[in-house]
Amino acid sequence: xxxxxxxxxxxxxxxxxxxxxxLHKQWIFHLTPDRLHxxxxxxxxxxxxQVWAQLSTDTLFxxxxxxxxxxxxxxxxxxxxxxxxALKSGSKSVQMIMRLSKKEGLPVLSFTITNQxxxxxxxxxxxxxxxRVISPEKTEEFREPVAPEPDVHILMxxxxxxxxxxxxxxxxxxxxxxxxxxxxxxxxSVSNDIVKVQTFFNDLINPQLDPTQVDVxxxxxxxxxxxxxxxxxxxxxxxxxxxxxxxxxxxxxLCCINERHCLIFYVVVGDDDDGDKLDDRFxxxxxxxxxxAR
Amino acid sequence: xxxxxxAAHSAHDNGLLAYAxxxxxxxxxxxxxxxxxxxxxxxxxxxxxAAPMQAHRTGDEYMLPLDFVASLRSVxxxxxxxxxxxxxxxxxxxxxxxxxxxxxxxSRTVQxxxxxxxxxxxxxxxxxxxxxxxxxxxxxxxxxxxxGECLTIFGGQQQSSGSAAPDxxxxxxxxxxxxxxxxxxxxxxxxxxxKAGGELTLLLQDGSVVTACNLSTYxxxxxxxxxxxxxxxPIISKIIMKSDWLKTAFAEIDDTSSDLTLxxxxxxxxxxxxxxxxxxxxELDYPRDTEVLESFSCTVxxxxxxxxxxxxxxxxxxxxxxxxxxxxxxxxILSMQFMIxxxxxxxxxxxxxxxxxxxxx
Numbered sequence: 001x002x003x004x005x006x007x008x009x010x011x012x013x014x015x016x017x018x019x020x021x022x023l024h025k026q027w028i029f030h031l032t033p034d035r036l037h038x039x040x041x042x043x044x045x046x047x048x049x050q051v052w053a054q055l056s057t058d059t060l061f062x063x064x065x066x067x068x069x070x071x072x073x074x075x076x077x078x079x080x081x082x083x084x085x086a087l088k089s090g091s092k093s094v095q096m097i098m099r100l101s102k103k104e105g106l107p108v109l110s111f112t113i114t115n116q117x118x119x120x121x122x123x124x125x126x127x128x129x130x131x132r133v134i135s136p137e138k139t140e141e142f143r144e145p146v147a148p149e150p151d152v153h154i155l156m157x158x159x160x161x162x163x164x165x166x167x168x169x170x171x172x173x174x175x176x177x178x179x180x181x182x183x184x185x186x187x188x189s190v191s192n193d194i195v196k197v198q199t200f201f202n203d204l205i206n207p208q209l210d211p212t213q214v215d216v217x218x219x220x221x222x223x224x225x226x227x228x229x230x231x232x233x234x235x236x237x238x239x240x241x242x243x244x245x246x247x248x249x250x251x252x253x254l255c256c257i258n259e260r261h262c263l264i265f266y267v268v269v270g271d272d273d274d275g276d277k278l279d280d281r282f283x284x285x286x287x288x289x290x291x292x293a294r
Numbered sequence: 295x296x297x298x299x300x301a302a303h304s305a306h307d308n309g310l311l312a313y314a315x316x317x318x319x320x321x322x323x324x325x326x327x328x329x330x331x332x333x334x335x336x337x338x339x340x341x342x343x344a345a346p347m348q349a350h351r352t353g354d355e356y357m358l359p360l361d362f363v364a365s366l367r368s369v370x371x372x373x374x375x376x377x378x379x380x381x382x383x384x385x386x387x388x389x390x391x392x393x394x395x396x397x398x399x400x401s402r403t404v405q406x407x408x409x410x411x412x413x414x415x416x417x418x419x420x421x422x423x424x425x426x427x428x429x430x431x432x433x434x435x436x437x438x439x440x441x442g443e444c445l446t447i448f449g450g451q452q453q454s455s456g457s458a459a460p461d462x463x464x465x466x467x468x469x470x471x472x473x474x475x476x477x478x479x480x481x482x483x484x485x486x487x488x489k490a491g492g493e494l495t496l497l498l499q500d501g502s503v504v505t506a507c508n509l510s511t512y513x514x515x516x517x518x519x520x521x522x523x524x525x526x527x528p529i530i531s532k533i534i535m536k537s538d539w540l541k542t543a544f545a546e547i548d549d550t551s552s553d554l555t556l557x558x559x560x561x562x563x564x565x566x567x568x569x570x571x572x573x574x575x576x577e578l579d580y581p582r583d584t585e586v587l588e589s590f591s592c593t594v595x596x597x598x599x600x601x602x603x604x605x606x607x608x609x610x611x612x613x614x615x616x617x618x619x620x621x622x623x624x625x626x627i628l629s630m631q632f633m634i635x636x637x638x639x640x641x642x643x644x645x646x647x648x649x650x651x652x653x654x655x
Contacts, residue, residue, distance in 0.1 A: 161503065164449035171443050194510040195440050197447065201503055 004099040005064040010090040017084045029076040052144040055283035075134035086111045086127040150256035151230035154180045155205040159246040176236040183226035230257040242287040263289040360489040361421040368480030371636035375408040378644045381607035389432040404604040405520040407645040435512035444507040448500040520647040527624040531558040531592040537615040548573040559595035598626035598650040611644040626650035
């Protein structure tokens with residue numbers, strides 16, 4: 001099992017780290033020849049927010065080499081704080097190299113960071129982050145489950161607007177009701193004994209389904225009346241965890257409401273195309289927020 | 295007058311027809327939610343939808359309930375003024391011919407009033423388009439913290455004035471903040487309240503995004519109007535000064551002090567603020583210089599003590615203000631009026647009245 005690469009964009013990894021930090025401290029790293037997958041290690045995703053992120057290795061790495069007995073895939077568990085600290089040391093570096101190695105018999109992600117001092121001298125810093133290698137047969141629980149077919153799917157309004165509103169709504173109630181229809185409308189609503197607050201968004205886009213991926217004719221959102229809302233009640237703190245992805249400057253966020261199972265946000269980064277197609281070549285994050293009973 | 299009940303009933307049906315149609319559309323739009331049609335549409339129709347739709351019977355006629363309606367181009371001045379008096383959870387709100395007034399009070403010792411003059415509003419009327427008569431008044435109690443949360447749902451632009459002002463009496467950033475808020479695209483507000491009492495409805499609009507808030511109100515509890523009590527006795531001293539000078543004094547005073555003494559006299563020391571706390575005593579004298587005291591008049595020297603905790607509520611308003619008027623009456627009641635610059639060269643005032651500590655001698 002070998003892995004060595006130059007990290008060209010430590011800041012992107014760092015932002016991703018800050019986004020995940022709120023969810024859990026232990027992260028699962030899944031490296032493949034063309035993708036870097038991240039998830040947080042939490043056994044039961046019914047009780048909390050789960051996230052799966054994937055970034056293209058081309059945008060993050062250079063001179064990337066990976067080899068392993070299991071189809072060149074490597075699964076690692078790492079402490080988020082430790083990893084973030086290493087990435088922070090490398091945020092202004094001239095060069096940052098990450099490799100999987102062993103120190104005193106224990107596996108580590110070893111970061112060799114070259115910084116330039118004010119006088120122009122190169123300072124080399126080595127930071128080792130202990131990791132646990134996950135054997136291929138134990139990776140099943142960390143794989144992204146198949147998302148249930150949404151009743152309604154809609155592109156979200158700008159994330160910064162959502163963030164401000166969600167922060168205010170948090171002081172009103174712990175429960176947020178998010179509802180949307182196939183007619184471009186989305187509502188966020190909270191209430192307590194004395195006040196009811198509802199924010200209405202109009203003219204949003206309901207992207208077309210990709211016929212190569214799903215059977216459009218039988219999809220629940222196809223036969224639905226445009227004005228009929230699907231509703232999801234979630235813990236507002238869970239929603240705020242999702243909103244943290246603003247740090248990655250997402251270009252598009254697709255919201256999928258499944259009234260029986262969960263609320264899914266599909267966050268696309270690095271896709272500047274204005275169309276309603278979602279291009280996740282650069283990277284994406286999937287947030288799965290459990291529903292709360294009323 | 296005898297009215298055929300059948301005819302009255304059908305008139306009732308006709309009158310409500312328009313609203314019934316709206317209601318069904320609304321139900322179709324989404325599981326009992328109020329969905330404003332065609333946002334950004336005319337606010338008035340939305341306000342009607344959000345308000346309870348009942349017909350009241352007055353005398354022999356059925357009439358639609360009348361609402362008070364007011365709208366603001368920018369919610370920022372409202373937020374600023376509310377913040378100035380938000381030292382208690384609840385406040386009294388009075389809607390009258392002159393404008394909207396909020397009164398907050400604590401321990402029957404300090405009372406604050408903030409005014410939103412009618413001139414600030416784009417609309418200020420009854421829902422049937424008639425203006426408020428001079429003797430018409432609506433009053434109720436409202437949770438001003440919740441109201442504040444609602445008004446700042448779109449966040450951002452209102453935040454600036456508050457961050458510098460509340461706890462820091464220097465409040466250097468307080469004055470330019472509302473001006474900065476005015477330059478950003480403002481969040482507009484439409485407010486409505488049923489004449490018969492009920493929920494306060496707010497519709498805030500930021501671009502094409504609309505937020506509707508329905509806020510419960512409480513019945514007014516009778517309170518003594520301390521401002522009237524102050525006016526009952528002759529005023530013995532009046533001072534107008536730049537708020538900065540007063541902010542300096544409050545910054546200087548040890549916050550462990552339990553009370554503060556205000557001495558005003560026609561000759562030296564003119565105006566003296568003194569307090570003593572755990573860290574020691576402080577005493578500030580202001581010279582009778584027009585640079586400092588823009589206007590000074592004192593007929594009888596006075597020396598009064600006030601509870602520091604009762605002066606604390608004023609600090610937010612002081613921090614936001616540019617000028618302060620201080621008045622003391624014969625029995626030592628202190629009145630402070632803070633001039634606050636709102637957005638777009640609008641000025642408003644926040645009035646405080648504080649009762650003195652009775653000296654046991």
